[in-house]
Amino acid sequence: MRPFRFPEDLLALQRAWLRTYAELAETPAAAGTTVLRRRLITLSGHMHTHGYWSGPAGWRAGGVELRRAARSTPATAEREAST
Template identity: 55%
Template sequence: MTALRFPEDLVRLQAARLATYQELARQPPGAGNTLLRRRLIRLSAEVSAHPYWRTPGGSQGQLAELSRQARRLGWTTAA
C-alpha cells in the first residue's frame, strides 16, 4: 500500500496543531491557557477547511494518516 501524499502546508498545519495540543495538555489547570486554546481552535479550523479536502479522493477519513505524517515531520524537525 502506498502512503497518501498530502500537501506540505497541510502536513505542517497538522504538525502545529498536534504540537499545540501537546503543549496545552502539559499546562496545569487554570494556568491561563486561553491563547493556546484559541491557537488550537484556529489550527483545527485551518486543517478542516484546507482545499485538499475538496479534491477528488480527499476525505476527512484520511486524518489518521495525515497525523502520522505530521508526527514524522515533527520528529525530523526536532532531530
C-alpha cells in the same frame, strides 16, 4: 490502502496542532490555557477547510494518515515549517 501525499502546508498545520495540543496538555489550567485552546480551534479550522480535503480522499479517509505523517516527519522539516 492507497498512499496519501499531503501538501507541505497541510503537514505544517498538523505539526503545529500537535505541538499546541502537547503544550496545552502540559500547562496547568490555573496558568491560563485560553490562548492555547483558541490556537487549537484556529488550527483545526484551517486544517479542515484546506483545499486538499475537497478532493476525492476526504477527511475521513486521510485524517489518521495526516497525523501519522506529521508525527513521522524529521525534526528538520518541523523546524523549517515553524519559520
